[in-house]
Amino acid sequence: MDRDIWTTLMKTLRQVERRMPCTMRKCVYSDRLIVRMALWATWHVRPMSWACRRESYHSIFRPGQLPSQSQFSRRLNRPRVQAILDRMHEKIVGAQPPVGPTMIDGKPLTVSNYSRDPDARNGYGRGRMECGYKLHAWVLADGRIPRFSVRPLNEGEAKVARVLLSDLPRPTLVVGDGNYDSAKLYRTVHEAGSWLVTPLKGQSEHPQRWRAMGEGRRQAIRLWRRRPEVCRRLGRRRDNQEGTFSVLSGFGGGLGPLPNWVRRLPRVTLWVKLKLLIYHARLQCQKGAAA
16 A cells, blocks of 8 residues: 555656746756655655655665755745645645535644744643644545645634635535634635534524624524534534544554654644645545545
């Protein structure tokens, strides 16, 4: 399976990189090599400096030349390399429209309370106050994660979700937990031509509040009153979809706890982006084997 995952990643990389315009003169070390090295280090849960050592490679991937650590770090932060990673994510996730209910949720990525990371923030995660970041993700019924965002742990889930769900393909049903019961979020999803269903914290019928909450949340209130069994069934289905985060973290090379060398928001975002590429390649291999 490991070789199949790596082959899938390299095939996607070749397809994407060939279509990307070159924005700089020809270099000794190609952008394709830089992306390969970053994926290799992330897959093996090692610092990026580890990827610059000859002894870190074996038969699956053995590059002829390696850049220095400073060259590798500079090239990894270049816009074209970041654009390649973004296009790879779009390519490997696929353009198939969502089928069935989708889910919006967050996964805490915590660091030590004694960490000096200035971007990490204190927030509520895993049932208690913690310090770190949070992965906010829109998850499809088949386990794909087409949209995600990494933010400090103190940022509200509904606030980040308004950005992730602002232009959903129509029509899409999104199910969230009580943290996403926000009139602004309901309005954003409704204006995108889709529906949001969450547990409701309040169902006030005061005329002023009824008008202010927007049509999207009013529809959710009506659904909870007329068909509560449907809403509860959607909630149970969402609980099953939460297993996607367990799968994302539950295999070799998956998104486990943040290592000590992954700090500051840009590095955490890059780490999560690379882990999601590996996760989707594994998902694609599993679907191919099942077929």
